[in-house]
Amino acid sequence: MYYKSIVTMVMLFVVLTIGTISFAASDGNYSLSFTNVLTGVKDDVEAVSFSSSGEILASGGDDNSIILWDTKSWKEVRRLKGHKDKVSTLTFSPNGKLLASGDSGSKVILWDAVTGTEVQRIKVDDDVNAVAFSPDGKLLAIANNSRNVALWDFSQGSKLEKLVGHTKDVKSVAFSRDGKFIASGSNDKSLILWDITSGKMLKKFSGHSDDVNSIAFAANGKYLASGGNDKKIIIWDIASGTIKYTLAENSNSIKSLVFINNGDVLVSGEGDSKINCKISFWETESGKNLASGRNDCSLTGFAFSPDEKYVAIAAKKVTIKQRIATAATLQSQPELNDALAFSEVVQTPNIKADELFKRAKDWIVTNLVTSNDVLQVVDKENGMLLGKGEIIYKPDTFMSKATLTGTIRFVVKILVKDGRYKYTFTDFTHIGTAVTIRNAIWGYKEPLQLSYGLLTNAEKAPDGAEYRTSVWKHMKEVSAETANNLINSLTINMGRPVTGNNDW
Numbered sequence: 001m002y003y004k005s006i007v008t009m010v011m012l013f014v015v016l017t018i019g020t021i022s023f024a025a026s027d028g029n030y031s032l033s034f035t036n037v038l039t040g041v042k043d044d045v046e047a048v049s050f051s052s053s054g055e056i057l058a059s060g061g062d063d064n065s066i067i068l069w070d071t072k073s074w075k076e077v078r079r080l081k082g083h084k085d086k087v088s089t090l091t092f093s094p095n096g097k098l099l100a101s102g103d104s105g106s107k108v109i110l111w112d113a114v115t116g117t118e119v120q121r122i123k124v125d126d127d128v129n130a131v132a133f134s135p136d137g138k139l140l141a142i143a144n145n146s147r148n149v150a151l152w153d154f155s156q157g158s159k160l161e162k163l164v165g166h167t168k169d170v171k172s173v174a175f176s177r178d179g180k181f182i183a184s185g186s187n188d189k190s191l192i193l194w195d196i197t198s199g200k201m202l203k204k205f206s207g208h209s210d211d212v213n214s215i216a217f218a219a220n221g222k223y224l225a226s227g228g229n230d231k232k233i234i235i236w237d238i239a240s241g242t243i244k245y246t247l248a249e250n251s252n253s254i255k256s257l258v259f260i261n262n263g264d265v266l267v268s269g270e271g272d273s274k275i276n277c278k279i280s281f282w283e284t285e286s287g288k289n290l291a292s293g294r295n296d297c298s299l300t301g302f303a304f305s306p307d308e309k310y311v312a313i314a315a316k317k318v319t320i321k322q323r324i325a326t327a328a329t330l331q332s333q334p335e336l337n338d339a340l341a342f343s344e345v346v347q348t349p350n351i352k353a354d355e356l357f358k359r360a361k362d363w364i365v366t367n368l369v370t371s372n373d374v375l376q377v378v379d380k381e382n383g384m385l386l387g388k389g390e391i392i393y394k395p396d397t398f399m400s401k402a403t404l405t406g407t408i409r410f411v412v413k414i415l416v417k418d419g420r421y422k423y424t425f426t427d428f429t430h431i432g433t434a435v436t437i438r439n440a441i442w443g444y445k446e447p448l449q450l451s452y453g454l455l456t457n458a459e460k461a462p463d464g465a466e467y468r469t470s471v472w473k474h475m476k477e478v479s480a481e482t483a484n485n486l487i488n489s490l491t492i493n494m495g496r497p498v499t500g501n502n503d504w
Contacts, residue, residue, distance in 0.1 A: 052093075054111070055070070065079055066090060068080070087101050089130045093113075094435060127145045130170075133444050134196070138153065147168060179196065185212070187212070191212060193205070208226065208232060214226070254270060256269040258294045339454055339457075343424040347420050351494075357416045359494050367486060367489055368486075375385050390408070407430075411427040
């Protein structure tokens, strides 16, 4: 089976840059390409949701505000201010008329999705982690840290019902498509299936060994998916209450799950790492991995548009990506031993290759700091520039500080064509400082230099030592932050308006 839909990925970030994700799959070729950048987000994004029409994307996060984006122009339409605490979750009602948002201050606000005015406030017992509308829009389920699921019945005015059964904070909540059931996931490592009519607990699912962060019902009503901090995804057979299968080959906590393609495909998002998140596509019936891709982000969640052509990934900055699924030659996804790299194809309409080449050359000379020649290769005929840079590295640990302090060298490659360019930051290589130490037993002096060498996607340092792994991760964080700053500068420089004669 080939999945040939085109999906644009809208990635919300503030600090960290985004490189190209490549999804390798036996059933097709999945790749992402840059299309636009959304500006205006000032702090970490915690939640995203599309309206039922797909015309509006809502994002909310640590700056206590909600931004509504037009999905055609990707421009900010309206900013909603009413929360005094971090916006932790939000969702549109099925008819698109209401937007519900919850915060870390125990409040849920209902907004008129058209005018942006506040309609009602709902106070719950503790921090809000998730909200979900029933399919008919008559109920709002609220997962919070009071160990229960609060149910707001719109027909009852201000009445809140409580579904009691969890022993720790409730992190996630979802309605079945037929509206008969609610499922909730908790830090008590369990899932509970509730009957909406009676409010009674029908089944309790136990299989996770850590907090359950996300749950999702399959469209056919047969399966329930759950993901948690134990890095596992479990597919449950609802009728029998048993595990259909477990997907345990994940490297980070599962932050978000959603079924697409009418339930045939499950999409999972991993988070926690500052420079590595992962999006995976799974065949629902078999659990077969259709595609997986790593990226430099700190994922907190995602949401698909109603037509499944767009997916908004919440993390820390707003960038629009496009995923194209074809039957073309497969691309390899970044492996753990692959070099750390940040790469992107950026569209620059109406700017010719000659002008982009000049801008890229000026940018390299101005922005890269290195003890060697900045420009290594200048190939105007093929539109290619190669430069080298250095990062003065200072470790965040006192252990072997003298030898760890040194440089991280890297390579920048820029290719230009009419209307677009591609950058690649790669070959980040640590070289420590050589020092002379005195042997405590024999008294002679000996040189010592601790270099980590080429930085890769591996989570642990090459020798696997725990104390070295913390430094290894820090080096990659510093490299990612430097690359992010340079990429932002490059984007501004390459995309500035053309002056003078525009006819090449």
